[in-house]
Amino acid sequence: MIGIKNIASYVPAAGIDNYAQGAKFDKDETFILGKIGSAFLPRMAADQETSDLCVEAANALFAASPKLKRESIDCLIVVTQNGDEEGLPHTAAIVQDKLGLPTHVAAFDISLGCSGYVYGLYAIKGFMEAAGLKNGLLITADPYSKIVDPEDRNTTMLFGDAATATWMGEDAVWQLGKSKFGTDGSGAPHLKVSDGVFFMNGRQVFNFALLKVPAHLHELLDESNLQARDIDAFCIHQGSAAIVDAVARRFEEGEPEKFVKDMLETGNTVSSSIPLLLQNHVFDSKWTRVAISGFGVGLSWGSAILYRG
């Protein structure tokens, strides 16, 4: 059974001081820390492409996983909506070449935003099992710096560039349990790109998350015959401090402190936010069962239970 063997990431060292940026919009430290949640927003360099972020994350994964050999990789999925060039070819093909992976790799991109990691986990596990593959890389890299208008106060204080790489294979530490997904395209206009610039209706997205995510997590637990107390931690998409706090409070009977919050130095990294939490808070923990939930562009959402195998 294919599960999660390891996770690594790449967060650019350079970036934006979000206090300084906040001051430009008359926002004080209380707002930046309490509502946005991020003091620093990493930014890819001018000479970096999305595929370069993928390569950095994958190389970090190789460095952290001595048993993982390049020549053993037979599957590569890149989750992005801001890939290289103009989307043709797919970024995964470019990453295959830049990483020096063998040409027998099955590679494609999945187009999803902040829900992308949850979908991506089941897509790569399922694809690998259906096609009989053994070692997969699930990469997330969605650098919103490409599309965010630095003058748009609704978005420029939120997003950070990052990439993550997840090694999927047999005999994994973490296994995928029950999952649950959803899509509401009638909300597509709330998060979209027009003429190369990202637009977000923050209030609508906040309301969507608050209405959808706690209920979705409860339904997932019910269908899994689990109680909130059976879950050691909730790793939900780090949209903003306000969203994580509001979802945690709305999720009744749970303890809000079980909702991991960690975006101070990264910002909202889109589909990379959940794997960053898993890498930095879950993998070396004593926890045995965590819930994940991603939500955003589409509108799209997905939640799942992960457990130690």
Added chain:
Amino acid sequence: MIGIKNIASYVPAAGIDNYAQGAKFDKDETFILGKIGSAFLPRMAADQETSDLCVEAANALFAASPKLKRESIDCLIVVTQNGDEEGLPHTAAIVQDKLGLPTHVAAFDISLGCSGYVYGLYAIKGFMEAAGLKNGLLITADPYSKIVDPEDRNTTMLFGDAATATWMGEDAVWQLGKSKFGTDGSGAPHLKVSDGVFFMNGRQVFNFALLKVPAHLHELLDESNLQARDIDAFCIHQGSAAIVDAVARRFEEGEPEKFVKDMLETGNTVSSSIPLLLQNHVFDSKWTRVAISGFGVGLSWGSAILYRG
């Protein structure tokens, strides 16, 4: 086990007379029929978007499949590299809304070109099995009319717009057998979009197909313990008449006439070419085992065995 229950398609009635277009480039009927293979190239209307092609194909599938109910759909994958808007949100979310599908649908796009249907079959089967889903739609829609320069003689005579919809579920007529995939991103420059315009190095792509596809099919047969005579038909991507003919001839020990060729009224429809062959030549046949192979943008290729369950 999830398999292929039905396939339907949408081919726009309007389009381009390829003889007239050929004349513009001093190409006669022998060239248009013998090398290109398409007398007519369907074109979407100015007021149609990629999602509209998807909706037409899905509605054709609903019409052809009385047992398939909209409310029973729980998975939707759109294979495209020319989706709606600017790729954010994903086209699948827009299609979910336009089709009036329930919001518990798991929906995402896969970014792949002419190899996309083969990958898409295993991706949707695997995702559905991993996530416990029951009725999926695999939609292909990659209207190259959006990106082809009508003055580029290397591409404008080749591509046609179309969309297909495949119903995936239990108790299917056709099951997915062994598959084999590959990617070589060093060939990415041979097929790419720059500044919104598609470029193809035809000679390189032809050589790639001729070198790769027959060998790949032989390897797949070997790994499946099958001989060429065990395969009733080969449904390979309809890149051009010249490519299909050359691959069929190069594939030794096979009978070239087993390679289905049908692009006269459609052109090269990218990821829709293989499902169009399956719909029009395989589903109502007495054949019990066919091989499929897609190849193109990436470079990317994938081959698989389909068999009656």
